Amino acid sequence: MKRFVLEQDKGSRRESDYRIAYTDLLNEQQYDAVMHDYGPALLIAGAGTGKTRTLVYRVARLVEDGVLPSNILLLTFTRRAAKEMLDKAADVLDERCAHVRGGTFHHYCNQLLHTYATHIAYPPSFTLLDQADAADAIHYVRGPLAAQVRGKRFPQKQTLLSIFSSSVNRQVPIYEVLASEYPQFLVHHELIEEVQSRYSAYKSENGVMDFDDLLVNSKKLLLENEQIRRKVACANRHVMVDEYQDTNALQAELADLFSSEHGNIMAVGDDAQSIYAFRGADFRNILTFPDRFEGCRIIRLEENYRSVQPILDLANTLISKASKKFDKKLFTRKEGGDLPGIVKAPCERDQSRFVSQMILQMREMGLSLGDMAVLFRNGRDSYDLEWELNRKNIPFQKFGGQKFAEAAHIRDILAHVKIIVNPDDSISWNRVLLLLEGIGPKTAEDLISWLRRNKTRDFAECGMASRSYRKHLEQLSLALSEIATNRNQPGKAIEAAAEYYKPICAKHFDDHPKRLKDLEAFSGLAASYSNLDQLLQELTLDPLDATAVDTERSVKDENPLILSTIHSAKGLEWDTVFLIQCLEGILPSGYAVDDPDAMDEELRLLYVACTRARERLFVTYPVTKESSYGEYFSNPSRFLQGIPEKVLETWLLEEKPAIKQISDGSLSSDIQQ
DNA sequence: TCCCTCCGTCGGGCT
């Protein structure tokens, strides 16, 4: 075979030929990155240095230069991030940019595998397991093995999943994961490996994949099928990987494969903002990127355009405490700005009162709720505040924490849908059958193996005619066929499932009125998808945040306040940021204290949180905490100690007297929330 | 075999 390499007709292009005036809009380094053409490049972009802007203009520039949008691949950390960037690119240039392919590694791999599923011995209709589904499947195969263990603890389903995931994403054997992260389970390493191989067997027998399989199988597909690799890689003339510091070894290999024909890969990220080690990411990946590619160009963005200097001073102070040093100092030409405040509240209630009252005050001053955010380490750290915001009628949307599809009633409905899309999915069958009165684990198992043997989803002839649950099975069959006939009208399908599920829901949950409302919202939402398969895939890869599906959104025309975990706030920014629950044991997490690397990551989390703020930053913590044992004293995060007052200003909360004595002796109460 | 209750243990961030 002969190959002819086509030259690019660039070079002759002059600045004035472009529709966009890149030189006026970008600083020197940003411009360099935007104009970078061929070969590998690494863009190190500190917090707020215009990384998104650079990517947006690079997409526009490539399109202006005649690269087909479908030949550009933009891998980002969330689907939302990709969509925002491509929309902006469409704004600055034209609609063509909206056709650039963008999404997460998992999305792209999912599409790839659905196209080429048969090459890895999967049906093209394979379904995805989200974290909870995967845990359920592990639970199922774990049972008989865990029973062999007497006395000593055997890891639980969720822990097993983390162990497997860690092994896959870091590309190290189970034994090593156990030795470094779960030494207490080292004694069981053979059994644990056995669980893993049974779990893998379960997945291929049932035609399902978990998140990690999407990556693993894509790698396998591309490595074992040279023709497919070439076809895929040829289509990726330019690959850009955002948040590269949070990719793991497997994702890095995939990125290399995706760009393996043209070799035009641009990695973008910031080692100081790496916060996904728990998912196998290693910030050293980004630092060694140039070593993997000869002639790699390195471009650094250092000037911050986001935050006022006092906020950057705090961020710089914090990151300098890391045990592994980052050669990084953020600076800005933005003038002025208030000192970030540290607010010590007597208890969590008072912390919530402070945050909500401050928010109301700022709203009265004309600031928009949508320009403020409250950040926290764990999804549950905002419960108390959410309660207070509801009480004060402050609309908010929460990112992170419980997802819509994780709620038990939604998972029940989804299980019915899953067995329509993939009749081999035993876990979903199990879930569906256990809902029926009179059916327990044993009966469900018998029924499922009967279904498998007879390759059907109809129970009419299963020989249960005399059993008490016969009636229930008949109703289930009816409901399933109703869902199946509406496979291409997900709205109707979900409605049918919900209709069938209503009495079950009422029996299982005390709070069924609220849950029934969720089901209504769900069918409305499902109507926007073209079929059930698509609905399931999108819902798994892009889980909806629980508050996004709130049926009773009160104020329509006002952007809500944002509550978010720090992890979910990655890449976003607001005028005002509150960072709550900055407590020892929470940030840093109690699990991290014995591990210097993990502690550094906690510190980077704090760094990420602080650098989200443009104008105002409040760090708050309560001095007492409630738990099941009662009230106890809590300590502020060790990261906040010893920071000079000129960098982080202390705020004191004072109670306004609730009742004032008026001269005539009558009482007037000053309403305090 | 199902289903309820009790009790000890563990607990997180995301696709």
Added chain:
DNA sequence: GACGGAGGGA
């Protein structure tokens, strides 16, 4: 607060 294992009655 949720899960998993154990024990009891139906």
